[in-house]
Amino acid sequence: MDVKEETxxxxxxxxxxxHVWYASYGSNMNPERFYCYIQGGKPEGSTKxxxxxxxxxxxxxxRTLSLPYEAYFAHYADRWGGAPVFIDPNKxxxxxxFVCxxxxxxxxLDVMAQENGLLEVESELSRLVNDQTALLKGLYGKMMNVGTMDGFPIFTFTNPKRPEVESEFPPAIPYLKTILKGLMNQCGLLEEEAADYLLSLEGVSPAYTxxxxxxxxxxxQEKIK
Structure with missing residues (x-):
């Protein structure tokens, strides 16, 4: 595996x-959820x-990666009924x-459109690639190019600006479970390790212990079994 963050x-x-690597860091780390964006369908715990x-x-x-971008929970996602997760766009x-x-x-581009509730974003590709300040409408309107892996660019998306204050809405339980599945089954974390990772992210405590x-x-994990 040849990963070059600086390239x-x-x-x-x-x-x-x-082709591109889509680097997911939230609910899409769980393939069952992500494949609903690919093939259509209603993810477990989501209303959409x-x-x-x-x-x-x-x-x-x-593939799985660890990259120097801090994850945090903020804003509000209707489909989950709580704060979704983002990464700070600054290293x-x-x-x-990340599950890539x-x-x-x-x-x-179709996944990015669905995340932001847009019909399409393909017409915006050149602008997004050539202008680092270019944004789309939606919570995940900033596209990020974070490196290359095996000759393909690694893309993700996030909110362009991290809120100065924590969200009044904690993440919803179904959303957290979806992320936990990704952390355990794709990233190889044990139950305690996955819990500690989430607890370290802004927006989780004090709502959850x-x-x-x-x-x-x-x-x-029991539901998977």
Whole structure:
């Protein structure tokens, strides 16, 4: 695996590439949830049925990474009934877990459109790639190019501005369970480790205690079995 965080592919090359790594850090770390964005369907715990991508083909490959972008919970997502997770767009000392899916550029753009409640974003690709300040409407309106892996760019998206105060809405239990499944089954964390990771993120405490998060992790794993 050849990961180069500091190597950012040139704009012209990005516009020509057929595939990209979509680096997910929230509920999409759980493939069952993410594949609803690919093939359509209603994720467990969500109130929204996703329409899916134009191309329903599942990812070519799935990898896990730890990158120097701090994750935090903020704002409010109707589909989950609580605060969703974002990453600070600026690099920092804290690392976050990512599950990366190798998908087509078209699929990545379709996923980004669904996340932001937009019909399409393909027409905005050139602007997003060439202008680092370019934004889309929606909670996840900032596209980020965070490096390359095996010759393909690593893309993700987040909110362009981190709130100065913590959200009054804690993350919802179904949302946390979905993330916990991704942390345990894709990133290889034990139940206690996954709970501790979430507890370290802004917006989780004091709404949830460590013991409550461990209980959620255990319950999430039992449902998988």
């Amino acid at each position: 950012i592919m040139k704009s012209d090359d990005i516009l020509k590439t057929t 049925t996703e329409k899916g991508c134009r191309d329903h083909t599942l990812p070519v490959e799935v 920092g000392d804290k690392h976050s877990f 899916y190798l998908v087509t550029m078209e699929q990545y 460590r013991s409550e998060l461990i209980e959620l992790a255990v319950d999430a």
